[in-house]
Amino acid sequence: MNHIPVHKLSEYIDGILDAQDNDAITSHVSECPECRQNLLQLQKMIALLSSLKTISIPATFATDTLARAKKQYYHKRNYRSLRGSVFVAAMMLIAIITMLPDSIKHDQSKNHITQNTQNNQRLDCIIPTNMDLNTAMMVIQQHNARVLDFSNSYVIVESDVSSFSSIRQIINNYESYRPNPLSNVGITYMQQQEKTYPELTHANKKKYIFRLQLR
Amino acid sequence: MSEYSDNELIDRVIAGDTDAFADIITRYQNKIFRYVYTRVYDYDEACDMTQDIFLITMESLKTFRKESQFSTWLFSIAVNYCKNHRRKNRHKVYSIHSAQDETEIQIPDIRQNQEELVITNESLQIMLEEIHKLPDDYRDILVLRDIEGESYSAIAQALHLSLANVKVRIHRGREMLKTRLQQRGLL
Numbered sequence: 001m002n003h004i005p006v007h008k009l010s011e012y013i014d015g016i017l018d019a020q021d022n023d024a025i026t027s028h029v030s031e032c033p034e035c036r037q038n039l040l041q042l043q044k045m046i047a048l049l050s051s052l053k054t055i056s057i058p059a060t061f062a063t064d065t066l067a068r069a070k071k072q073y074y075h076k077r078n079y080r081s082l083r084g085s086v087f088v089a090a091m092m093l094i095a096i097i098t099m100l101p102d103s104i105k106h107d108q109s110k111n112h113i114t115q116n117t118q119n120n121q122r123l124d125c126i127i128p129t130n131m132d133l134n135t136a137m138m139v140i141q142q143h144n145a146r147v148l149d150f151s152n153s154y155v156i157v158e159s160d161v162s163s164f165s166s167i168r169q170i171i172n173n174y175e176s177y178r179p180n181p182l183s184n185v186g187i188t189y190m191q192q193q194e195k196t197y198p199e200l201t202h203a204n205k206k207k208y209i210f211r212l213q214l215r
Numbered sequence: 216m217s218e219y220s221d222n223e224l225i226d227r228v229i230a231g232d233t234d235a236f237a238d239i240i241t242r243y244q245n246k247i248f249r250y251v252y253t254r255v256y257d258y259d260e261a262c263d264m265t266q267d268i269f270l271i272t273m274e275s276l277k278t279f280r281k282e283s284q285f286s287t288w289l290f291s292i293a294v295n296y297c298k299n300h301r302r303k304n305r306h307k308v309y310s311i312h313s314a315q316d317e318t319e320i321q322i323p324d325i326r327q328n329q330e331e332l333v334i335t336n337e338s339l340q341i342m343l344e345e346i347h348k349l350p351d352d353y354r355d356i357l358v359l360r361d362i363e364g365e366s367y368s369a370i371a372q373a374l375h376l377s378l379a380n381v382k383v384r385i386h387r388g389r390e391m392l393k394t395r396l397q398q399r400g401l402l
Contacts, residue, residue, distance in 0.1 A: 006393075007386035014360075014385075016367065041402045045393050048342050048401070049361035051335070057248040057262060062240040065266045069273050070233055 004028055004035045009042055123156070128213040129171050136212050139170050148209065155212045164208040171212070221285035225276055233273075240269050243286065246363055247293050253358050254297050256347040264300060268293050283372055290373040294355065301351075338401055345395045353388030360385055 004012075004025055011017050012025045029036045129136065136155050140147055143166050145159030159167065219227070219238065227235035247268055252261040272292055279288055346354055355374060359365040365373070371381045396402045 006390045007382075010386040010389050011382065014367075016382075041393060041397070042389060044402060045389065045396055046361050048338060048396075049346070049357065049392075050364070051339060052249065052253075052342065052346075052362050055249050055252060056245045057265060061244050061248075061262065061266070062237050065240050065244075065269050066234070066237045068266065069236060069270050072270060073233060073273075 003032065004038075006038065006042070009035070009039050012039070013042060013046060122209050124208045124210050126211045126213055127168065127171060129175065130215045131171070131174060131212065133214055135174075136214060139167055143167050153214050155214065156209065157212060158207050158209050160207055164210065222281055225279060225281075225285065228273065228276055236269075236273055239272075239285075243289055244269070246286075247289065249362060250290070250293055250355070250358050251297060253343065253346050253354060253362075254301075254351075256343065264296065268296050271296065284369065287369055287372045290359070291375070294374060298351075341396070341399050341401050345392060345399065348395075349388060349392060352384055353391060356381065356384045357388045357392065361389075 008017070008021070008025060012022065015022075017025070029039050131139070133150065133152055133155065137147070137150075140155065140157055140159075143159060143163040145157045145163045145167065147155060148158055149156040157167070219235075221239070221242075224235045224239050228239070244265065248261060248265045251264045251268070252258065255261050255264065268289075272289055275292070279285065346357065349357070356370060359370045359373065360367075367378055367381050367385075370376070371378050374381070376384070393402060
C-alpha cells in the first residue's frame with residue numbers, strides 16, 4: 001500500500017483537496033496506521049501552533065502607541081510649519097536685497113571697507129590699480145603673498161619686502177598699459193611715505209601689509 | 216472594540232481624527248505582535264518593533280489604496296519592517312531562553328489538571344523556540360496560516376507569493392517543524 005505524502009495530508013487538514021482526493025485520504029488513514037499516525041502528529045502540531053495565539057501584547061500598548069503617534073504627528077506638523085516660515089522669510093530677504101538700488105549696494109561695500117578699520121590701521125600703503133579681482137589674485141599668488149581680506153573692490157595683502165616690490169612693479173607696468181589717474185596718486189602716496197617705513201629685510205621677517213584698491 | 220470597518224476608521228484618521236487609529240491598533244496589535252515575536256523571540260524588542268510598525272502604518276495610511284484588505288496591507292508593512300530590521304541587526308544575537316519570555320506567555324486555563332498545564336507551557340516554549348529557528352520563508356507562512364488562521368490567498372497577497380508557492384511552503388514548513396518537534400520529543 002502506498003502511503004500518503006505529507007503535503008497531501010497537510011492539504012487534507014486545510015480542506016483544500018477536491019472531494020475525490022479527500023475521500024481517498026479519509027479511507028486510507030482509517031486503514032493505514034502509519035499514515036494515521038502522521039496525520040495525528042500534524043494535527044497535534046497545528047493545534048500547538050494555534051495555541052500560540054494566546055500570546056498577547058501589554059494592555060496599554062494601544063494608548064502608548066497612539067500617544068507616541070500624536071507626538072510624532074504634531075512634531076512633524078510644527079517642523080513643517082517652521083520650515084515654511086523660514087523659507088518665506090528667506091525668499092523675502094532675497095527679494096528685498098535684489099530690489100535695493102545700486103547706490104545703496106555701493107554704500108554697503110563702502111561700509112564693508114570701513115568695517116575693516118583694524119586692517120586699514122595696519123596698512124603700510126594703499127595702491128589703486130586698474131586690475132580686476134581675478135588678475136590681482138593671480139599676481140598675489142604668483143608672489144607667494146598672503147591675502148588677509150578681499151572684496152570686489154579691494155584686496156588686503158601681506159607680503160615680504162621683495163614680493164611687495166615685485167607686486168608693485170607689476171602693477172606699475174600694468175597701469176602703464178591702462179592709465180588710471182588714481183594710480184599715480186597711490187604710488188605717490190606710497191613713495192612719500194616710504195621714507196618713514198622701517199627698513200624691511202628678509203632677515204628680520206618684517207612684512208608689508210597693503211591694500212590694492214581695485215577699479 | 217469599534218464597530219466601524221477598517222476603511223471607515225482609515226478615512227477618519229486621514230480626516231484628522233487620530234484617536235480612531237487606537238481602534239485600528241487594538242484590532243491588529245496582537246496579530247502583528249505575534250508575527251514579530253516569533254521572528255525576534257524577545258518580548259520587549261517585539262513590543263518596540265510592533266509600535267514602530269503601527270507608527271509607520273499611520274504615516275502611510277494615505278497611500279493605502281483599498282485594493283486589498285487593510286489587514287493584508289498592514290501585514291506586508293510588518294513583513295518589510297522585519298526584513299529591514301533583520302538586515303540592520305544581523306550581528307545581534309537574541310537570547311532564546313529569556314526568563315521574561317517564559318513569564319509573559321499567557322496560557323488559557325482550559326484544563327483542570329495542573330500537571331497537564333505545566334506540560335503545555337513547556338510544549339509552547341519548545342514550539343516557540345522551534346518556530347523561531349525556522350527559516351524566514353517557512354516561519355512567516357506558518358505563523359500566518361496556523362497561528363493567525365489566514366487563508367491561502369490572503370497569505371499570497373501579504374507575502375507577494377503565488378498560491379502554488381504558498382501551498383509548497385506551508386507543507387514544507389510543517390514537515391520541517393514536525394521533524395524538529397519529534398526530535399525534541401514533543402510529537
